[in-house]
């Protein structure tokens with residue numbers, strides 16, 4: 001009707017449908033064929049589109065949105081789909097902001113509708129993610145897409161029955177010569193569950209492959225350099241493609257598997273003019289900002305800035321592995337020796353010497369084992385074990401210590417037993433109580449760091465910090481302290497119910513109020529008493545408060561002019577005068593492991 005043009009009433013209906021989808025938490029699939037704003041309604045129709053766009057943007061944080069373009073979509077009819085997560089076009093569909101007629105009038109340019117905005121155009125420029133033969137196939141593609149996605153941005157992606165990988169050894173897909181190209185999609189298909197890879201934007205920026213797959217029945221996002229196109233070099237378009245995909249995966253809490261084989265960023269004036277710095281930075285920002293689990297596998301080579309950009313450890317990858325023959329370094333061995341050995345290479349035996357020097361350089365500086373020694377990767381692995389290792393990192397309990405300057409950062413509580421049952425168990429609240437200066441914050445920080453390294457979701461509620469936000473304005477009267485503790489207990493309860501390990505570090509001097517928190521959280525509440533004598537706290541006086549309290553400058557100071565009621569039966573008491581903070585943290589971690597294990601058995 002009216003070419004599917006949109007006026008005020010149509011806009012109202014569409015906005016209501018979008019809001020309904022948000023309210024009910026249902027993914028949105030829109031079928032679009034629209035001439036754009038209804039000319040008869042002038043600015044009113046434009047306002048209608050504005051409301052639709054706002055609703056699309058608001059919905060983006062809530063549910064997945066897919067647009068299917070089934071015919072011609074012009075003007076405003078293009079922006080609504082462009083604001084959704086995925087655009088599917090049927091072969092005969094066209095999208096353009098201004099149609100061929102206006103183009104002819106304005107520019108004198110003769111262009112057909114398909115040449116202006118057909119699939120041939122939009123599957124190569126990133127506007128359209130997938131192309132289908134017809135409407136029916138478009139629906140099938142939507143179903144397939146939705147099968148990887150959660151119902152809402154807050155839900156977990158769906159889990160399917162795990163399928164084995166079709167290949168025992170995805171390394172077979174690599175050619176024997178390191179100079180030959182190959183199709184990285186074959187490697188991906190060899191790694192993931194059988195039949196479970198949906199590539200997005202297959203014709204845009206073909207040097208970068210992105211898409212959804214399943215590993216052990218669970219959704220993963222894949223980002224991979226494509227050796228077959230431009231040797232997997234990264235350019236502006238590839239950066240945009242990967243960055244956009246990573247942000248989508250982050251929004252829907254989909255873990256990422258990154259396969260690296262790239263000679264680096266595309267050099268040259270065209271790329272610099274096109275803003276490769278800006279686009280490369282977007283890719284960095286997307287990876288560094290993603291909080292979903294990410295693992296990197298370097299399959300053949302990773303040089304320079306591209307190594308960093310492709311989800312290296314220091315950008316926050318949970319783990320990075322390299323296949324045995326991978327090369328990792330600043331630049332290719334040949335380029336490196338041409339700089340380092342410039343003088344020697346000026347002699348006549350040039351070519352042969354360069355080859356030999358390059359080989360020596362590669363062995364010493366670029367090998368996977370050299371990268372392992374320097375802490376750039378966590379392990380050198382064989383192609384056939386990649387699937388298991390990746391699953392272990394993305395969905396299992398295994399964590400790798402973050403490395404600093406090539407050596408693993410010292411574990412705060414070395415030699416601790418891994419608590420295997422921790423990850424799948426419910427959350428808990430570790431309630432650190434004790435005098436000011438007893439060591440609550442210090443020990444809590446160590447425990448938090450170690451739990452995070454083990455893959456736990458952790459939140460710390462430190463009295464000092466809470467009083468600047470949640471409890472801003474509260475003083476230290478009994479009433480105010482109780483209010484403070486009750487607020488902290490409320491938040492800790494909500495978080496620990498949802499699988500988070502909450503670490504509370506607050507003096508919490510009154511027994512009855514702590515017991516209230518215990519009652520609220522039951523088995524999830526673990527009381528940790530930092531038994532530090534008042535004398536020792538006064539000696540430490542880290543903040544100089546005791547001195548002022550003793551001089552009478554601060555009233556109602558715990559231990560001096562306000563009581564501290566010791567816990568009668570804490571789960572654990574820490575003797576911070578005899579133990580080092582690390583020893584205290586180790587004892588807490590052992591208790592947490594045992595406690596959660598018990599809770600799980602009892603459940």
Ligand SMILES: Nc1ncnc2c1ncn2[C@@H]1O[C@H](COP(=O)(O)OS(=O)(=O)O)[C@@H](OP(=O)(O)O)[C@H]1O
Pocket residue numbers: 435436437438441463464467476480481482484485505506507508509543545554555556557558
């Ligand atoms: N009168 C008085 N008594 C106790 N503590 C005082 C007081 N005035 C300020 N401070 C500083 O506030 C921190 C205690 O905040 P908490 O939220 O942990 O206290 S409470 O649990 O509500 O009692 C406490 O920090 P910590 O040393 O980290 O415990 C002190 O630095």
Ligand SMILES: Nc1ncnc2c1ncn2[C@@H]1O[C@H](COP(=O)(O)OP(=O)(O)O)[C@@H](O)[C@H]1O
Pocket residue numbers: 435436437438439440441442443505540542575576577579580581584
């Ligand atoms: N075993 C220990 N556990 C915790 N802190 C300790 C220990 N031994 C000495 N300290 C020192 O005591 C101080 C405790 O301060 P802090 O952790 O801020 O205490 P509070 O729990 O009152 O916030 C720190 O300077 C810390 O280095």
